[in-house]
Amino acid sequence: MRVLVASTNGSGHFSPLVPFIDACAARGDDVLVAAPPKLEPLLAARKQPYHIGGEPPQAELVPLMMRVLGLPADEGVSLMTREVFGRLCITAMLPTLEELCREWRPDLVLHETYELASVVAAERHGVPHAQVAVSVAQFAESTDELLRPALDSYGTGIAERLRVSPYLTRLPASLDPSPYAVTRRYHQPPAPNALPDWWHGREEPLVYVTLGTEVGGIPNASALYRAVLASVSGLPARVLLTTGPFTDVSDIGAIPRNVRVEKWVPQADVLGGASLVLCHGGSGTVHGALASGVPLVCLPLFADQPTNARLVTEAGAALTVTADGPGQEAAGFGPDGVAGIRSAVELVLKNPSYRAGAERLAAEMCDTPTAGELLDSLGTCPAPGPR
Structure with a gap:
């Protein structure tokens, strides 16, 4: 089978596709990955062939993203969905994906939820398609109507046929009930490796702190990192902070003695020994923590993070602490917020009920097919309806 896999920018959008790419390769399928230029370094480090498409013009995208980050969460999501995913990204990637569907002739298009040029191309060339969730179903459903005008401008009924296509999610039903009729759940067993001994044999609980790979590029990021570090300073725990590629660590200031800072560490390796994850509530981090049975403290900022x-x-697997600022650009934590984060971290570490809640969800996730086991049924996806 020939499988065309399509993603927008960001590791959080590409990562859910990886188990399917690997499973396709393992069973001998021909796999071709299509993505924007910013994903090329990640794709180049893998074995699968890939094709780089277009990207929105920076002169239009950058001001738009600054508007998104300055809005309250709901308004930011609406603008981002309609203008970035629904307009700019489709326009940029559609010529490449149309060419691949026409010339390479895939048997299946597998795309993450917000890569929609591949859906338009698949519909135009009669190729079955399935979407891999990058967020909880409740959030995805809330953006469906925002995307409908953009999709249906390329062909009547495309938005509805997207909604009835197979919806593949890693999250368990008890946490993430789905409104999509053809929902199929899967899991990828964690395979952690040992971390380096950055703490010289100390054995206190390991707290993993991450705000994702994109936060370093938003206004006030350094102040946010300083608040998070202040909340764990002196905590009787080993703390690992990963910042992603866009954060200048020198802007953060003094690093507490119990904290190790790295740009990136394989998430599975950290979660294999973590006692708690302190994060922004991004889907990839939340999924990874739950898959490993690790409880969380969430500091949601934007997009699907509040949901x-x-x-x-x-x-019962986390506590949430909200930022002081009224909008995303101003999001931050003053002294009361820092104290709130620390109290939440201490409570989750002390109270075993949060670990039990995370482990319950991990067990539910494990009771689903692997991505490889799910692949067999994807070959029977219904073809698109009449154009």
Whole structure:
């Protein structure tokens, strides 16, 4: 089978596709990955063939993203969905994906939720398609109507046929009930390696701190990192902070003695020995923590993070601390916020119920097919309807 895999920018969008890419390769399928230029370094480090498409013009994208970051969360999501994913990204990637569907002739298009040029191309060339979730279903459903006008401008009914296509998610049903009729759940067993002994044999609990790979590029990022580090300074724990590629660590200031700072560490390696994850509530981090049975403290900032944080907190596997600022650009934590983060971290470390909640969700996730086991049924995806 020939499988065309399509992603937008960001490791959080590409990572959910990786288990399927690896499973396709393992069973001998021909796999071709299509993505924007910013993903090329990541794709070049892998074995699969890839094709780089277009990207939105920076002169239009950058001011738009600055507007998104300055808005309250709901307004920012609406603008980002309609203008970035629904307009700019489709326009940029569609010529490449149309060419690949026409010339390479895939048997299946597998795309992450917000890569939609591949859906348009698949519909135009009669190729079955399935979407791999990058967020909770509740959040994805909330953006469906925002995307409908953009999709249907390329062909009547495309938005509805996207909604009834297979929806593949790593999250468990008890946490993330799905409104999509063809929902199929899968998991990828964690395979951690040992971390370096950065703490010279100390055995206190390991707290993993991450705000994702994109936060370093937003206004006030350094102040946010300083607040998070202040909340764990002197904590009787080993703390690992990963900043991603866009953060200048020298801007953060003094690093507490119990904290190790790295640009990037394989998430599975950290989670294999972590006692707690302190994060922004991004889907990839939340999924990884739950898959490893690790509880969380969430500091949601934008996009799907508030929804993720609320659901995992309601499930008893996390606590949520909200920022002081009224909008995303001003998001930050003053002295009261720092104290709130520390109290939440101490409570989750002390109270075993949060670990039990995370482990319950991990067990539920493990009771689903692997991505490889799920692949067999994807070959029977219904073809798109009449154009």
